[in-house]
Amino acid sequence: MSTLHAPILDWYAAHQRDLPWRRPEASPWSVMVSEFMLQQTPVARVLGPHEAWLTRWPTPAALAAEPTGEAVRAWGRLGYPRRALRLHAAATAIVERHDGEVPAAYEDLVxxxxxGDYTASAIASFAFGRRHVVLDTNVRRVLARAVSGVEFPTTAPTRAERDLATGLLPDEAPVAAEWAVAVMELGALVCTAKSPDCGACPVRDQCAWLLAGRPAYDGPPRRGQAWDGTDRQCRGRLMAVLREAHGPVHVSSLVAAWPDHVQRERCLASLLADQLMVQVGDETYALP
DNA sequence: GACTCGTGGGG
DNA sequence: TCCCCAAGAGT
Incomplete structure (x- = not known):
């Protein structure tokens, strides 16, 4: 084991957040729901919907028994509502293939x-204590800094990066699982993207990036996410109308939400194709 | 590999 | 205010 392990594991024991899906009584399903919700959405915004979700659908079978539109509505404003559809589809597959129990094997999960790779590894590791490399954006950033000495990782994980993470993974499964969540938590709370709190870092005395004087990022420009006037914004507006309605809505409501005809029609078509909404009449639409 | 796909909070 | 971005996955 490198000298990174003990400090980070000790730090985690002392500073970990008390999150619902980390408690001993949390079910694998609870972990799985949290992982879906946390894909690109911050913890603070997930807490409420996660609790409501588990109360309403305590098992995959409970969710699978409902229309997909109910999942989309319960997803609320977490963003990327296709995740709600996929979670519903995953619950259905779990009922069909795994007798309603969230599988523990990576191959079954993925x-x-x-x-994908991250979520499968995370569920296997966090819910079942299995030994897997859990390579999320937090872990990648911590390793980039502490080991590689650069401020940010590359756009996509490289082979070398995966090998590095594999080499750092403790041999014993329970320790590996603890290590995975500990490194991730360090990235989330201390070794953050914007203003890392290096003074509070348990490995500050051996961090390659800090020892190098925190050199500025020197890679290809990381392109921001355009928003104003995009199809994503349009789709979001249209979906909000349907979520907030209790039944089918008339096109006039959609026109009011997004006046531009061409873009509205394009987004409407894509939402129908995605099965995030259905047409229930000549001029009315609803959640599926 | 590059793109697309929502949302809202913090610096 | 404006910009960045937060536990990715699918195409």
Whole structure:
């Protein structure tokens, strides 16, 4: 084990957040729901919807028994509502393939809708204590700084990066699982993207980036996310109208939400194709 | 590999 | 205010 492990594991024991999906009584399903919601959405905004979700649908079977539109509505304003559809589809697959129990094996998990390498590893590790490299944006940033000495990781994980993370993974599964969540938490709370709190970092005396004087990022420009006037904004507006309505809505409501005809029609078509909404009449639309 | 896909909070 | 971005996945 490198000298990174003990300090980070000790730091985690002392500073970890008390999150619902981390409690001993949390079910694998609770962990899975949290991982879907946390894909690109901050913890603070996930807490409320996660609790409501687990109360309403305590099991995959409970969710699978409902129309997908109910999942989309309960998703609320977490963003990227296709995740709600995928979570519903994953719950359905769990009922069909795994007798309603969230599978523990990576291969079974990654075969589920909406579950990629990160989410499969996270569920296997956090919910079942299995040994997996959990390579999320936090972990990648911590390793980039502490080991590689650069401020930010590359756009996509490289082979070398994965090898590095694999090499750091403790041998014993329970320790590996604790290590995975500890490094992630360090990235989320201390080694943050914007203004890292290096003074509070348990590995500040061995961080390559800090020892180098925190050199400025020197890679390709990281492009920001355009928003104003984009299809994503348009889709979001249209979906908000349907979420907030209790039944089918007339096109006039959608026109009011997004006046531009061409873009509205394009987004409407894409939302129908995504099955995030359905047409229920000549001029009325609803959640599926 | 580059793009797309929502939302709202903090610096 | 404006910009950055937060536990990714699918195409």
């Amino acid at each position: 075969a589920l809708p909406g579950v």
